[in-house]
Amino acid sequence: MTDDEALTAAIHLELGHARSAHSAARLLRDAGLYNDALNRLYYALYHVVTALLLSAGVEPRRHRALPGLLGTHFAHALGPAELAVVARAATWRDLADYERTWQANAEVIAQAFAEIEPLMSRLQGLLDTGESANT
Numbered sequence: 001m002t003d004d005e006a007l008t009a010a011i012h013l014e015l016g017h018a019r020s021a022h023s024a025a026r027l028l029r030d031a032g033l034y035n036d037a038l039n040r041l042y043y044a045l046y047h048v049v050t051a052l053l054l055s056a057g058v059e060p061r062r063h064r065a066l067p068g069l070l071g072t073h074f075a076h077a078l079g080p081a082e083l084a085v086v087a088r089a090a091t092w093r094d095l096a097d098y099e100r101t102w103q104a105n106a107e108v109i110a111q112a113f114a115e116i117e118p119l120m121s122r123l124q125g126l127l128d129t130g131e132s133a134n135t
Helices: 003-030 034-055 063-074 080-098 106-128
Strands: none
Touching: 003 034, 003 106, 034 063, 034 080, 034 106, 063 080, 080 106
16 A cells, blocks of 8 residues: 555545434434533544644644644634634533533533534545645
């Protein structure tokens, strides 16, 4: 397998993980399991972001690095508001997973889906059109 083939395979694997996590997030949301839905929704976004960064030759090592890496490599295509969504998604996931007294509600989950799903579509569009990273 060539390096290009391996990269393409890695990107496709990340997108497959994203689809799976997104489906799980929707099911969990519909079941009223909001904290779990936030976790899966974050990971759906994480995998799409990782696929996009891989397409630019960047492999993220830390979750908290994602907004900065996107800003560095895709500033021409993404604005501050979109980068803020990535950071907010990580915060929601942290609260949902680690803050024992925090419980997401219908309002939080609606906001999360309203912000994250369009961003995921936008990032997927960048991949589909072969949008390159900053040079």
